[in-house]
Structure formats: C-alpha cells, structure tokens
Amino acid sequence: MAATPSVRWGILGTGFISSWFVEDLVLERPNAKVKHIIQSIATSGFEKGQRFAAQFCPQQSPTIYRDYQKLFNDLDVDIVYIGVPHAFHKRYCLAAIDAGKAVLNEKPFTLNAKEAREIFEAASKKGVYVAEAMWLRHRPLVLKLRELIHQEQIIGDPFRTFSDFGLDIDIASLPPSSRYRDPGLGAGSLLDVGIYSLTWAILTLDPHSPSGSEIPRVLASQSFSEGVEVTSSTVLHYASTGRQGIATSTTNINRGPNVIARVDGSDGYIEIEGLGGSMPLSFSLYKKPATESEKNYIMVEKYDFSSDPGKGFIHEADNTALDFLAGAKESSIMPWAETTRVMELMDEIRRQGGTHYPVD
Structure with missing residues (x-):
C-alpha cells in the first residue's frame, strides 16, 4: 500500500x-x-x-x-x-x-x-x-444536503431559506481596542458570523455555486451600538428563479444549540440543526402531508452527522x-471567484447598512 x-x-x-x-x-x-x-x-x-x-x-x-x-x-x-x-x-x-x-x-x-x-x-x-x-463548505453534511436539494430535489423547488447566527457579546463593556469593537479590526456581526448565514442561503438556493453563480440582488439593514454594527438582516433575491434567502446575524444574543437554518421547498422543507451557524450537526427532512385532511408536515428522516471527527x-x-x-x-x-463574490455581497450589505471600515 x-x-x-x-x-x-x-x-x-x-x-x-x-x-x-x-x-x-x-x-x-x-x-x-x-x-x-x-x-x-x-x-x-x-x-x-x-x-x-x-x-x-x-x-x-x-x-x-x-x-x-x-x-x-x-x-x-x-x-x-x-x-x-x-x-x-x-x-x-x-x-x-x-x-x-x-x-x-x-x-x-x-x-x-x-x-x-x-x-x-x-x-x-x-x-x-x-x-x-x-x-462549512467542506463538511460532509453540506455535501449531502446539497446533493439532496439540488440533484435529488428532495423538497421539490427550493424557494426560500432562513438562516441566522448569533453571539452574545457585551460590546459596551469591551475596550476600544477589542476586535469586537474596533471598526479598524473589522468589528461587527456580519464579517464574524453573518458570513455563515449568507453561505447557508447561497449553498441551498444556488445549485451552481461555487462556479457560474448568479449574483443575487441585496436588500440589507444594520443596527449599531457604540458605533459598531451589532445586527444585520439581509434578503438575497435570485432574479432568475425568484428564490429568496433571509440571512441574519447579531452579537446581541446567542440562542445556543438550535435550528440554524430552514430551507423551504415546493414539496417540503429541511431544518438544519447545530451548535451555531458554523457547526451543523444534523438536518431533518419534512414532507407535505399526503392528503388535504392532514395539516402538519411529516418528518421523514433525520440525517445525523454528530459523529464527525473533532470540530x-x-x-x-x-x-x-x-x-x-x-x-x-x-x-x-x-x-477565488466565490470568495470574491461573497466579499462583494458583504460590501454591498455594509454599504446599504452603513458600516464603513477605514480600509474601504
């Protein structure tokens, strides 16, 4: 061997x-x-x-x-x-x-x-x-998820994704030199954790990522504390399909292990569970009820990746x-093109939201 x-x-x-x-x-x-x-x-x-x-x-x-x-x-x-x-x-x-x-x-x-x-x-x-x-993009969970959504079309046409990532950081208590408070160091929730929320939207809505990807329209808003962005909310709109991603991030709250993203499709939806937006552990598939008399979606299968080695x-x-x-x-x-594209999206979110770094 x-x-x-x-x-x-x-x-x-x-x-x-x-x-x-x-x-x-x-x-x-x-x-x-x-x-x-x-x-x-x-x-x-x-x-x-x-x-x-x-x-x-x-x-x-x-x-x-x-x-x-x-x-x-x-x-x-x-x-x-x-x-x-x-x-x-x-x-x-x-x-x-x-x-x-x-x-x-x-x-x-x-x-x-x-x-x-x-x-x-x-x-x-x-x-x-x-x-x-x-x-996040290298994880086996993500590779399986994208196979099911985009190749097997297990939830039909994916038309909307919600994703969120939060940290609980008391910005006001930190010294001005902290990377969480100093704009010169890239402070703010967007670059720190919001990039994961955006990535979930891209991965689940764009079957062509990372090559030949469509540039979605961006609608964004940001809130500030101590002159630092602490909450970002973004809608990504894919004009060719009408698909929308709602990606949010904050440094005001960490809800702990929870559903970190949900992908809605024409035939069902998928909930992604984990410790945070960067650390998914499993995802669950829910399908439409078989008859009109049934009101609730039914969980069909849970795909568990919690035995993945290390972190x-x-x-x-x-x-x-x-x-x-x-x-x-x-x-x-x-x-390189995908890294640049995501950076351009975050540049536009910051432009609309009002976050400015000295290097801009």
Whole structure:
C-alpha cells in the first residue's frame, strides 16, 4: 500500500480558532487521507507558543517563532494557516505569498473585496495556492444536503431559506481596542458570523455555486451600538428563479444549540440543526402531508452527522493538503471567484447598512 502523504503546516496565531484547527489536524484517524504535521507556530510570545503546542499538539514538536516572517521563510513549511484577526489577513497573506508559501486564510478572507482581489492577483503572479478557510463548505453534511436539494430535489423547488447566527457579546463593556469593537479590526456581526448565514442561503438556493453563480440582488439593514454594527438582516433575491434567502446575524444574543437554518421547498422543507451557524450537526427532512385532511408536515428522516471527527476542520485541512500535493492553485470547493463574490455581497450589505471600515 502507498504511504499516506504528509504536509507540514505553519500556524500563524494562537487564538481559539487556531487551537480548534490544530486540535483537528492532529486527531488520530483510521484511513486518514493525509498526515498533518505542525511544523512551526508563530505568535507574539515564545512561552505563549510553547503553551499552545503543549496543549493542542503535544505529540509534535513545532518550531516556535515570535517573528512571523521567520515562519514564512521556514523552508520546512508547506502551507501557512492564517488564524489572526480579520484586519491582518491581507498583510500576512501577501507576506506568505511573497515567500512562496501556499496559504489557507481564515474567513472572512479580508475586510472587503478589493483586498481579496489584491491577494489573488499576488498569488496568481507568484504561482502559489491560496484558499479561504470556509470550513462549512467542506463538511460532509453540506455535501449531502446539497446533493439532496439540488440533484435529488428532495423538497421539490427550493424557494426560500432562513438562516441566522448569533453571539452574545457585551460590546459596551469591551475596550476600544477589542476586535469586537474596533471598526479598524473589522468589528461587527456580519464579517464574524453573518458570513455563515449568507453561505447557508447561497449553498441551498444556488445549485451552481461555487462556479457560474448568479449574483443575487441585496436588500440589507444594520443596527449599531457604540458605533459598531451589532445586527444585520439581509434578503438575497435570485432574479432568475425568484428564490429568496433571509440571512441574519447579531452579537446581541446567542440562542445556543438550535435550528440554524430552514430551507423551504415546493414539496417540503429541511431544518438544519447545530451548535451555531458554523457547526451543523444534523438536518431533518419534512414532507407535505399526503392528503388535504392532514395539516402538519411529516418528518421523514433525520440525517445525523454528530459523529464527525473533532470540530469539523479536518475536512478543509485534508482538501487543502490534497490540493497542494496535486499542484492546484485554487480550491474547487471555495475558488477565488466565490470568495470574491461573497466579499462583494458583504460590501454591498455594509454599504446599504452603513458600516464603513477605514480600509474601504
């Protein structure tokens, strides 16, 4: 049997998103597609990096850097994972690309579409792989859901999707330097969690995503606290089909595990359940009653993905590694054009809602 291929990761940042990502990379998995090696970690303090490694990848011995550029220049690193706050994505993507490194950059890819296009232009010139770490799109649950909706048409014609994602953050109690409060750092619910609500609408209503996708009309409104957007509500209208997505996000409330999205179709509907918009665990199929005398829709089947390994990052990690090993320059699941399109949608939502970032 052929040996399992391996890739060596450089991890930029040691916040919670990086900890989740690394924990998943080092999971013991039977029949793993790729062996993931945590080669290097770059963070603001050496001891901080040591503690991170000891806690989240204790069986490996990564090099710890305080200088991010040293990680980019590390010849033993194949792919750089960027898990720092939104506002720094462009800077470090460009630095990694300049060093010739493949990049998996956390969502939101950048603060606006202009920054995203700059990164992709640089990656194209340098000939390196770059992808947005939209882990939701890589999940087996999502792949099965889209197969049932768009190929098997299990609920008939999907005509409407509701999706919501909320966090409970007391913005007023935070210092002005907090990433949740500083517009210069991309503060607001939209980029942090609203991107997932938008993604659910796109995934369930647009059968052609991520290629050849229709650009929906946007109708949006936003509310603010302490000068920061705390609630966004968006309608996406697909003119060719009349389909509508209602995508909402807020930092005012977290309702915990619940139905995170609902897809209405001509023959039934689907409810997606999970811990939040980014962490679906299952979805349930409801069909129209067989006779007019029956009033309630009937749950036909529940598709349970709660046994998925770890938190779900391993799927995007495997796909990124396999892309890199195959010499690809883009992800087929989240190609550059789709990242740019979602950034453009969020730019328009912010324009209508009144959110402005200094880089705009």
